[in-house]
Amino acid sequence: QQQVKQSPQSLIVQKGGISIINCAYENTAFDYFPWYQQFPGKGPALLIAIRPDVSEKKEGRFTISFNKSAKQFSLHIMDSQPGDSATYFCAASTDTGRRALTFGSGTRLQVQP
């Protein structure tokens, strides 16, 4: 049972463009939604996170949009740079119990110069 569905699997964007990655979740008990960035050979690192009490969170060029009624959230990377080329994972967890993250399947982003 895949509780967090992520799309697209891969994405190619020109430098300066906008990268958009989408995720949908099933478990309404989830209340923490982070995005992780992973470079080859490295562990995932937290990029930005949101809680369901807000519809949008922005940190620099990275923005999370959150739609609680649709159970969807997305990552927008503005002015995409070649250094943003990485794999991005959306995830979700509850803030009680084991608080383990359930991950999407990942999106490989390539930003072309």
Added chain:
Amino acid sequence: NAGVTQTPKFQVLKTGQSMTLQCAQDMNHNSMYWYRQDPGMGLRLIYYSASEGTTDKGEVPNGYNVSRLNKREFSLRLESAAPSQTSVYFCASRSSPGQGVNTIYFGEGSWLTVV
């Protein structure tokens, strides 16, 4: 501040051999996790530990055992390795609510190949 440290980084095993992946965190976190990462499947939870001496199964626990001997260390053991366990393994830790930034921190990963 080392964060989450995993050893070894790379390992090749023969089918049926056993080994232990070691993990230690220096952030005084209570919760620790082991995930495996396979192409196209994201990261899947193998085992979880809420505190020293407690462990709980995750999504894919078959073929693995874990040990949380103290707050810092959480090890993952493969008793009889199988080719299906070829994967990248990540250890992670998370602070408790009110203990600081509420997120999960990952180690650098352990690449395991079973032949």
